[in-house]
Amino acid sequence: MEHLPAGFLAAKNPEESLTRHKKGKVSREALGDLLERHGGNRTRVAQELGVDRTTLWRWMKRFDLLS
Numbered sequence: 308m309e310h311l312p313a314g315f316l317a318a319k320n321p322e323e324s325l326t327r328h329k330k331g332k333v334s335r336e337a338l339g340d341l342l343e344r345h346g347g348n349r350t351r352v353a354q355e356l357g358v359d360r361t362t363l364w365r366w367m368k369r370f371d372l373l374s
């Protein structure tokens with residue numbers, strides 16, 4: 308279990324899965340909340356979502372969340 312990516316385990320948790328859409332994408336509000344919770348640490352946010360940092364960057368760009 309410790310070798311699985313954090314996003315894999317989070318997706319199995321119903322509470323965490325509420326932040327994700329059916330296609331694995333996240334809403335602007337949820338993404339903003341995750342960035343705030345992790346102090347802007349994009350690596351940690353990407354790990355929690357189970358996506359690559361470049362995917363997270365594209366989502367942030369789409370939602371105009373880049374600083």
